[in-house]
Amino acid sequence: MLTLKVDSVQLEFDRRKILQDVYLNCTQGQIIGLLGRNGSGKSSLLKIIFGTLTPGYKYVGIDGEYIKKGYINNRIAYLPQHNYLPKGIKISTLAKMLVDEYYWDEFTELPIYQNHYNKTASQLSGGELRKLETMMVVYNKADFILLDEPFTHISPIQTEEFKPILKRCAQRKGIIVTDHQYYNVLDISDHIILLNSGCTKHINHVDELVAYGYLSATNQ
Template sequence: MSALILKVDSVRLAFEDRKILQDVHITCRQGEVIGLLGRNGCGKSSLLRIIYGTLNASYKYVSIDDLFIHKGYHKNRIAYLPQHSYLPDSLKIKNLAKMLVDENFWDEFIDLTIYKVNCHKTTGQLSGGELRQLEMLMIIHSKADFILLDEPFTHISPIQADEFKPVIRACAKRKGIIITDHQYYNILEVSDKVILLKDGVTKHITNNDELVTYGYLSGK
């Protein structure tokens, strides 16, 4: 069976007279990790929310295998990890996992050490780093064909980040992933392709030196 393809094109977004997004094009295949980089406030999170369907754009074209997708979350086609915690703090992790994790990946999920250690706790009993890891793991083990990760490395330690990267790569064998984080070095390490969002326009990076050329990284 051929890999599904998520296409995002012609996204336009403006707040009052300020243009945030104006010429956006991203293609993500199942089996691929797309890294999305850009300065704070450039519209990365807004773009992910538009793809997911929780933010309205002036115009957008989002499709999976050329079938237009109005709301990415409809029928669990696309899953989204926001920057903020999305889990209620009164429920046990094991109960939340049963609601969010795809049964096809259940055995794989419950074999993860962080789940084994914390499954009987509630979200309110976890540290910020533990909660962030479990939120990420539930999202990438969900039924969705495509995963959007917004600042997944925030609030976790470098050691935890290094442990999580192979999980992202393993997940990408069966899903398409678009990931953004201000810790650009983590994005460069885990991604197959990198896209820079600058002045509302997507720049498809073929060489990391272009990140210096476009002014995202210092050349020093």
């Protein structure tokens, strides 16, 4: 099993420290839930791990090998909050480029693929495109998967369908997921990390989320 290690990340915007004491490990077979209030740096941290945001300093490595750009050689895949699929290429062509052969049969049986494989991204509605992009990242060839707000744009019914897929894919991949719907993150995660004042806090019990001010006692 490979392990993704992220350490000593330092990020500033306009001399304001966003991230300053960040440490986390994610091993294949694990889902790591990343929580934090708006502006805490969750999305920035995922971009730094993926390699599309350059901080003042970072260490990102897989089994001791330094990873400068996670997207090179399919080491790390990333679901951003915005759409990422190119508009003019057929979904079936993109799927062959992105989807892990191990999961190919399972992926191509998904209704969202069956209904749209012969179309391009520009022919899909916003909701259809978001769901397809999410599935393509989850079933990606990469060793590690980063998911930014995967639950926010889907219905509660779709969320319950999505969770078992995530758990199944996490048997072979390491997954880091963040979402404002914290209860869904808590439901699927093997370990929770809270970003608080630019630092990572490793959470062992939901009471600690209250102690750090992320949740109120009534939210438990």
